Amino acid sequence: LVSEDEAVLGFTSAMVWLAVMTVITALLSEYVVSTIEAASESWELSVSFISIILIPIVGNAAEHAGAIIFAFKNKLDITLGVSLGSATQISMFVVCIN
Numbered sequence: 001l002v003s004e005d006e007a008v009l010g011f012t013s014a015m016v017w018l019a020v021m022t023v024i025t026a027l028l029s030e031y032v033v034s035t036i037e038a039a040s041e042s043w044e045l046s047v048s049f050i051s052i053i054l055i056p057i058v059g060n061a062a063e064h065a066g067a068i069i070f071a072f073k074n075k076l077d078i079t080l081g082v083s084l085g086s087a088t089q090i091s092m093f094v095v096c097i098n
Contacts, residue, residue, distance in 0.1 A: 060086045
């Protein structure tokens, strides 16, 4: 069955939202880059190490927490899927960089 619902956003409002979100993303990206550079100087670590190793690990922390919760609930299929998927995602990113 095909739903005949009207679109929530029109074309013009969707384009406006796209432009606004693009500007916000660009501003936040600049903030993240400046924060990484400041942390690199403060911690005496290279920017590459922080960008390639630390940020992906921290970014996947929610996945790791979910895997731990599923492990406590004895759902090993989901636990292995999430854990292996997360590890594969990080390792493939690092392999592509090197």
